[in-house]
Amino acid sequence: MEALISLIVGVLTACGVYLILRGRTFPLVLGLTLLSYAVNLFLFATGRLAIGLPPIIDRNLAETASGYTDPLPQALVLTAIVIGFAMTAFLIMLALKARAELGNDHVDGRPNIGDDA
Amino acid sequence: MLNLAVTIALGLVSAAFALTLWRLLRGPDQPDRILALDTLYVNAIALLVLLGIHLDSSLYFEAALLIAMMGFVGTVALCKYLLRGDIIE
């Protein structure tokens, strides 16, 4: 299972990296989204993988730390997801603004590039 | 027996997943893909329910509920996009 997760993280990173190296804002956003998927999974996996052990304390059982997966990475990923969302939203808006002010959706706003190729 | 049923069911749903994914990637038209995405959401509900039974945990219910809601919103938004381009107008 660990190998599969590693594979997923790797593939997501690779696809994300390729996409952010494209010259348009939209693939850039897609690429960064893929990269944040990758990093969220990675961050999540730092608590190691566990099946069927969600960190919801059973009130009836004694206060013990065993039998639950690591909750901290989950909290971190939650924060990271939210922040990633905010950032993505901002970037998308900025892409639109760039489109409006630079005339095309190239990341560098090249003046001599047509819009719809 | 229940375990066996769940395992078989998981296999079936997984196969459904795979078929849907294939349609998603294959297309050929955008509505096909959106339909596939919608179906994927429904399949995911099935998967979660099965997983809940399998792991004997009701913690997955909210996820199923949310998938039902969010899948709908996603589909509506995408269809609206195809129809009008502008989805909030």
Place this chain on the structure above:
Amino acid sequence: MLEILLSALILIGALFTFIGSLGLARLGDFYTRLHGPTKATTLGVGSLLIASMIHFSTQGDGVSFHEILVTLFLFITAPVSAHLLSKAALHLRVKSLASVPPRIDEADSGSDNR
């Protein structure tokens, strides 16, 4: 007995889910493909949810009816999705095996005055 019922429900549900997706994958044009998921999966997921309901209600922690909510949601939303998808496909003139009534074309393009 209960276990048999559960197993049957689960298998039926999974089978219908599968068939729905099979239809999505196999059928010839978009409009026919649309039928599979909207119907087969509602039943499939429906019976799985009923199975879950029974399962958790009999586990001892009291009744579990909240699966009804998911079902309710699905029953409200699935047809709307299907309708919208179909409408979009018609708008896009997606290839159809059945002949498309001409008035759709007229209304969709002729009256657009922008």
Place this chain on the structure above:
Amino acid sequence: MKLRLFPHPVLTPLLALIWLLLANSLAPGQILLGLLLGWAILIFTLRFWPERIRIHRPVTLFRFLLLVLYDILVANLNVAFLILRGPRRLTPAFVTVPLDLRSELGISLFANTISLTPGTVSSWLSPDRRSLVVHGLHVGNPDALAATLKRRYEAPLLQVFEPC
């Protein structure tokens, strides 16, 4: 004023019921909370409701719902069979159904029912809302299908929502 404070005598308990479903509990605290939320949320959302929904014949509605449930079951089996049989033997067709329903909700419910039941998906509503185009997966006689739909679903809906 009274209307503002207690906007809907039926919906608040309904929402409270849904709350209990969600919470999976019948504790008194939850019931109270459910009613409270049902009341508060309604106050906020009532203005989003397009028209006052008025149900004229609850019994008919209930009968109609049972009928639909049954039809869904049958339709599913039917469609599953059709899918398994293979795409070659299908005769899909678009069928135009003239509408007698006028209210938005009525039309919507009708269309949804069609989509949920026998091998049909409501595909297109004409701009004047006088006819609905339905796609059938396997249609032998289009006119017969249209007639069935009208009789089986539109008629009860007309009775429930628009008895004139």
Place this chain on the structure above:
Amino acid sequence: MNPLVIAPVLLPLLAGTLLLLLRGTLSLRVRRGLNLTLVAIQILLAAALLMTVSEGDILIHTLGNWPAPYGIVLVADRLAVWMLLVTAILAWFALLFAVRGTDQGSRHFHPLFQLQLFGLNGAFLTGDLFNLFVFFEILLLASYGLLLHGGGARRTRAGLHFVALNLAGSILFLFAAGTFYGTLGTLNMADLAVKIAAVPPENLGLVRAAGLLLFGVFALKAALIPLHLWLPAAYSSTSAPVAALFAIMTKVGAYCLLRVGTLIFGEDAGPVANLYTGWLLPLALITLIVGALGALSATELRRQIAYLVVVSVGLLLTAFGLGTPAAIGAGLYYLAHATFAAAALFLLADIVAGGRGASLDRLTPGPAIPRAGLIGGLFFVTAVLIAGLPPLSGFLGKFLVLKAALADPAWPWAMGLVLTSGLLGMIALTRSGSLLFLRADGRSGATPASAGDLAPVAGLLALCLALTIWAGPILGLAQAAAEQVLRPQTYIQAVLGPTTRTEHR
């Protein structure tokens, strides 16, 4: 539990929230005054904190009353407070300039400004790696908002690049922080320092990789070569007060490099001791020279200043890369100077651009600037500061760094490159200065700058003058901060208590 520690974080957040809520109620004048007052209070707070920590105490605030390393702690040591003070002072002058009109260019300038300070102060104070990430995001997002403030094609393009690159940086930060957590099982920086010293050899690779990935993050923020390319466009295209405020932004990266480099990868870190120094010094020196070349080749004043900021980053990180107490102390002194001087120059560039009509700040002959004598004089002084020429603080900073560099085997490189970059910077500024002020083609430019426009510049220059005159005591503070930073044990003990807190488990 000293509330003074958390006040510099909470005050801007509260201020930002209130300014947001009161947007419709209060007039612009009142909001400006309010904002200025609030920033002034932050200066006082930072000064009070500086008094408190000047004896060498490290103050902590355990948020939520959870002990470290479980909860998040804020740690105020000399270094952090030093950064707070520099930031607050800079912010006040930038704001003073902004309230003369720039703040009207777009909505929400004032809340964004305060939230920017929230992010900055939090980043300086936090003792938790993930919390640092969060504050990075706050200060970045606020800076995006401020950067784009006012709009325009160039600004938008630069903003897009800045945002995209920093998003990539944030993702990298998470990878690094995740690797730390996944290997050492903690996020508190002091705890990380404790755990890293005892890391088993088979985990060494992960820890080192995590450390260097983090280095990459901070290098991006600090604009270390080759990750400096976002800076010139971003700084040169934004509005003047924002660019002035941004003078501190690169220093955040530098601060983090210093903090992590000394605390987690310090002398006591066993097999990973001094992980950063080997990378920092050469890169910093190359940055220095590349920045100087950029300044020389710039065709606009603001771009030139932006490159001079790169130069200052290079010198600052050279100091940090040398790693001795003297060098770090020199670096901290230089940090304050470089921040104020760059800010002054950015503000001045705006006045220049405003005075030259359509020619803006392009380095081509253009109309004469109204009040050229006064503005030119200020420019001259600022240029002397920035170029590191005697007798002002720029020279002192450079001299201190060079003197400290003599103890390092790489001193010939350091000396050669620092001096060369100084020469190039001087040539660049002479060229632009003589072009802008001496070579006017007689046409008259726009309306003259008012005394109010020049006051913030003069104020910042006065600060630099103060840095020069009281160099002795100020350097003493910086030196003390450097020595404290190089004794991470005191930090660790302050955060984790005298015994490492394993009995809590």
Place this chain on the structure above:
Amino acid sequence: MNLFFVILIPFVGAGLTGWMSRFGRTPSAWTAGGVALLALLCLLPSSAAPFHGETLVQRWQWISDIGLDLALRLDGLGLLFALMILGIGLLIILYARYYLSERDSLGLFYAYLLLFMGSMLGIVLSENLILLLMFWELTSLTSFLLIGFWREREDARKGARMALTITGLGGLALLGGFLLLGEMAGSYDLSTILASGDRVRAHPLYTPMLVLILLGAFTKSAQFPFHFWLPHAMAAPTPVSAYLHSATMVKAGVFLMARLFPVLSGTPEWSWLVGGAGLATLLVGAWFALYKHDLKGLLAYSTISHLGLITLLFGIGTPLAAVAGVFHIINHATFKASLFMAAGIIDHECGTRDMRRVNGLWKFMPYTATLAMVAAAAMAGVPLFNGFLSKEMFFAETATFYTEHDWGWLLPLVVVIAGMLAVAYSLRFIHDVFFNGDPIDLPRTPHEPPFWMKAPVGVLVALCLLVGILPMLTVEPILTVAVASVLQTPSPVHNLAIWHGVNLPLLMSIAALIGGLLIYAARRPLFGLAAQLEGRLDAQAMYRWTLGRVIAFAAWITRHLETGSLQRMLLLFVLSVLTLGAAGFVGSGSPLTGIRATLPVDILGVLVTAGIMSAAIGTLALHRRRLTALIVMGALGLLIALIFVQFSAPDLALTQLTVEVVTIVLLLLALYFLPQRSPAESSRATRLRDLGVAALAGAGTAALTWSMLTRPFASISDYFLVNSLPGGGGTNVVNVILVDFRGFDTLGEITVLALAGLGIYAMLRDLRLQGPTQDADGRPWNWDLHPSIMAALTRLLLPLVLLVSMFILLRGHNLPGGGFIAGLIAAVGLIMQYLTNGVEWTHRRLSDNLHPVIGAGLLIALLTGLASLALDYPFLTSAFAHVHWPIVGDFELASAMAFDLGVYLVVVGATLLILIHLGLMHRASHATSLNPLEPR
């Protein structure tokens, strides 16, 4: 204390003078003169000390830690220079009052001049080397201002810049040299340094240090090959030239050599470097001086030549040579200052300085001519004038050198040739200007200048004569103490007299005089030769070329680095990160795989992995068809949520699901305004390269993940699991971490969200985008704005959705959920209304002013934390209680819930703000209802 004031007075006086200028030219001049005089008076009380063999040191603490104090010293050398600076300065102030025209701002000029004077005094009075360096650089800066005083003149600007560049280069080298020297001597105090000469000379870094310091001295003193800036600095007003290039600025370099003479000299390196440079400069300067047609150009090159002479003397390094050197410094200052002033008078009166036109002025201004001729004779080394004495000593030293070294005979020979040239250019100055026929085509008719303009020249010329005739009475005492402080030993026995009998130096002088006459006689053919040589041996062209190359290189490298291409920046970033990560891991020798047992693979895992991989690659492959890529990415988000579900993270799954949908809606909103397809822009090679980089990055993160996952670890999380219920009052540990253990993170996180909302809102102002009127395939949009079937049903769903949202909010502390997810759900529910019913419809029901919501949310969260602070607990300390109410039963109240409510409000507010305002942005560009049957 007084030394401090000597330096401070000019600096303060500069401001005063500038201010006085508003009252007129004369008050300004009086102030300037008064300031200089005051400084001189301040110096006088101490001036006796050097004559008693004392070195006065005064010290104020500045940055004592690093050995940088305001330490000043007064010894013979310093006194000599200070007197020259102040004395000649006074004369220059007087002169400038009449020289500068009404148009020039005299106050500014005096201010600059006084600043320069103060800096120069600082150099000569500094005890601390670094302090000296600071004043050194200040002279560069102030001379930049002075040279560029006539800012409207191109040559003035260029000359000033060149001077600053060259001397600045030297100053930086000097900094390096001083740093090394201070390190070797262990102090920057001259007293210490002067006493540790042996240690310094034996130090392995002696040579680099020497080179650096000499670089500083040579550039300042215009030694070959850095001499070229000086002639260009002649664009300055003549008083400036007279001051800077006779007595002060250029003398700083030789002063420095004199100052450090005991420490640095006495090694072969010193002799070769200093002597070589001096000799070359002596010759080159003299040669060019002869052929300059510009009067000031001639003087400039002659200055260069004389500076070379002094340098050469220090290079020879004997005590007597030092005597000669110091003596010549004095002499040169006097005659060159007067010559410059004379040249200024001529320029002033004739309007030109071109010696081909300025002829026969004897008839017009005989007094000036007399003075100038005397000074020129001193320059030529004619007996009875002071120049003769020092030149004689110079010849004597070179002659001594000849006896002691092989090839030493060359030196006297070359020196005599230089002497001849000096005689020749002096002769040219006299003959061409004052005789040689009549003036040609002068802009003005010359006549004698005002008396006060001639007076300073007269004073200096008188000094030339006095020193030349009565050296022992005039110059000997100060010379002796100055030399003593140069050598740090008592001055060697020397005899200043006109007549030493017939000896070799006298013969050399005679040879020089005769040779000079001959050369001048044969000047015509030589001019042609010089013109040819000038093109080749042009150091200034080399400077220009070098500077040009440097700037071109800078531009080249900057252009290639900073292309403004984001793709490049990102590529560099990825590559840097790969390098760092790989270097970190590979360098450690750790194995890739650890020892932790792995989980068995199950069917769901395979399914999800396969799904994610195909969806990710699908996104990649289809990325140019944007909508398609977006749909595929939607599936990807769902699959990721499934991973969270599978591996026990229900909270994450919920969050991922909701965020995914909101993101898709957001992207769709944006995509409307963007092209529907990405053009294929990058070449095949680029794509392959990017694929390679991407694959490497993927491999890197995969390896990192694998490596980490296969290693056991212990974390702080057990604490959270144990304390969540008793300490935090919740069973959902993730939520308790979010709102309690790490509530501060969450506070930051919602700030981020609020900031995104505000930033976007701010950015959207004035942003107007025109959406396409047809889709990518050229089809017009559907007329149906809000398909009624969709609209009718989603309205019904809203209460349901809000109910779910409240449910998720309230249970979050104990079960999966929480403020963030709940907020997103509510936002989605509301957005759905916008989606299906349109902006206008919804707006009639829901205010679009969401700032209060965001602000209130932030405030609630913040106040929750502050409440604990008010109770003297740390910020965000939570409290919870079990409450029992009749009927309702037991329930829990936790402050964390209030915090979560704040989170909820911020999320709802920010998300809606972002999405709605994007929707609103193009409301203007829209026609309203398009249904042909509905009324508009």
